Amino acid sequence: MSSRPDPDALGFVLIDVARMLRSAFERRIATAGLGLTPGEARTLVRIATLEGSRQLDIAQRMGIEPMTLSTYLDRLQSLGFIERRPDPADRRAKLIFTTPAAGALIASIRTEQVELMEHVTSGIGPEELELIRDRLKRLRANLCALEEDSAAPALAKDAGR
C-alpha cells in the first residue's frame, strides 16, 4: 500500500549506508590512532589534491560552507599538518598547503579508506562499482544544482525554467 512507505527506498538506503560508512571509518581511524575525525581526514585529503588553493575554493569543492572549513583548518593547523600562507596577490586571502609532516598521515588515511572499501564492497564486481560511482557523481551534481537554486531563489523568480 502507498500508506506503507518503503524503508528500503533509495534515499533511505543511501543515508543508512553513509551513516554506517562514516561510523566504520571513524572506528578505523580511531583504531589506527591517527588522531583525526573523519571530517578532518576528508579535509586533509582534499587539500592534498588542491595544494595552494584559497579557502573559499576548497570549501566550494568540498561542498561545505567556508566557516565549516575554517574550523577544520584550525584543527589541522594546530596539529601541524597544514599551513596558511598569505596570498601575495590578495592580502585578504590565504593559501593552504600541506606540510611535510602530513605526508605519512595522508598515506595512512588512504590505506584505511581503501581497506575499508574493499571490505564493504566485497561481493560486487568492479564494473558495477564503477557504474555506481559514476551515477552517484551524477546525483551529487544534481544535488549541487539544487543547493544553488535554493541559495539564490530570488534570481530564479518565475523564469519558467
Add this chain to the structure above:
Amino acid sequence: MSSRPDPDALGFVLIDVARMLRSAFERRIATAGLGLTPGEARTLVRIATLEGSRQLDIAQRMGIEPMTLSTYLDRLQSLGFIERRPDPADRRAKLIFTTPAAGALIASIRTEQVELMEHVTSGIGPEELELIRDRLKRLRANLCALEEDSAAPALAKDAGR
C-alpha cells in the same frame, strides 16, 4: 600518484551525496512545515512499517542504538504521532504504534521524499536506479556485518575470517 588520494573515490562521493541529500531533505521538510527533523521523519516511517514492535527491534532495524531511538520516540510521542503501550507479555517492554494523527504526516513525508528523489535522480534510467539501490543494500549488509564484528570481537577470535 598514489600519494594523491582521489576525492572522487566511492566512499567520499557516497558521503558527499548523503550529506547533501540530508540537507536537501531537511530544507524540504522545513519548507513543507512538517515540524520534524529528517531523523524523526525517518523514524516515523520505519515505525509505520513495524507497527506494534518493541523499541529494541525497531532500533536494530534502523541500525541505531536503543537510546538514540528512545530520544526520537520521546519527541514523536510528545507531538502525538506515536504511542508507547505496555507489552502485555513483558512488563519491561513497550510496543510502539503510530496514532491516527500521524497518517497524513507520513503521507506527506512520503511525498517529499519521492519528489526530492525524482529531482535528484533525474538523468538516470529506472533500471540503473534499481541496480544502484540493490548494490547499496549489499553495501549496507556488509556494513552491518562489520559492526557486529566490532561489537563482539571476542567471539570472532581466529575463527578463520
Add this chain to the structure above:
DNA sequence: ATGCATAGTAAGCTACGCTTACAATAAGCC
C-alpha cells in the same frame, strides 16, 4: 573618497548519533 564586494573568522546553534550508568523486570538455576 566613497561605497560596495569579497576572504576569512568568532560566536553560537541544530541534528544525529554515541557511551555509561541505572531501574525495573524477566529468566535460569539450585
Add this chain to the structure above:
DNA sequence: GGCTTATTGTAAGCGTAGCTTACTATGCAT
C-alpha cells in the same frame, strides 16, 4: 522459594559535522 544474571528502556552527558549571523580587513570601481 531465593539468588544471580540478562534484558528493556531511559537519564545524563558527550562528540562530530554541519549551519547562520555578524564582524574585520582588504580589494575594487566609480
